[in-house]
Amino acid sequence: MKNYENIIKLYFSSMKLFEEIEKTPKDFGTGDLLYGSEIHTIVAIGENPGSNMTELAGIMDITKGGVQKFVKKLLAKDLIYKTQLPDNKKEVIYGLTKKGNIAYKMHETFEQKRFGKIYEIMDAMEEKEFRVLEGFLTELNAILSAGN
Incomplete structure (x- = not known):
């Protein structure tokens, strides 16, 4: 018998556990x-050096105001820098210090330490099992998003 409530x-x-990981600040060696x-903003800049505020907002799927808030904190901590393009003084781009x-x-x-075991579980899945899990989570997110 299927136990929907348990799933x-x-x-x-x-x-809830992922949320706890996200809201607990950590020292990443600095x-x-x-x-x-903040660390996700650093990752976005590290993976996309020279991005501007609009590009970072798109990459991170948040508002420019959200990016601006994180950028301000990271600038104050000397984790990122901002500079202007030589040919466009209005455009500000970001990089990592x-x-x-x-x-x-x-x-x-x-990430490897925290999520490595999760990746191992997914690696051990048959392709069909993986697609079922991915499909379920995709549909679940669509249903939950539609409720907003």
């Missing part, structure tokens, strides 16, 4: 405590 309970329990939103690069690389190590 939903497990899903929301895992989401002496600064960084929240999930030496300290920011340390956090960026340490985050990669953190």
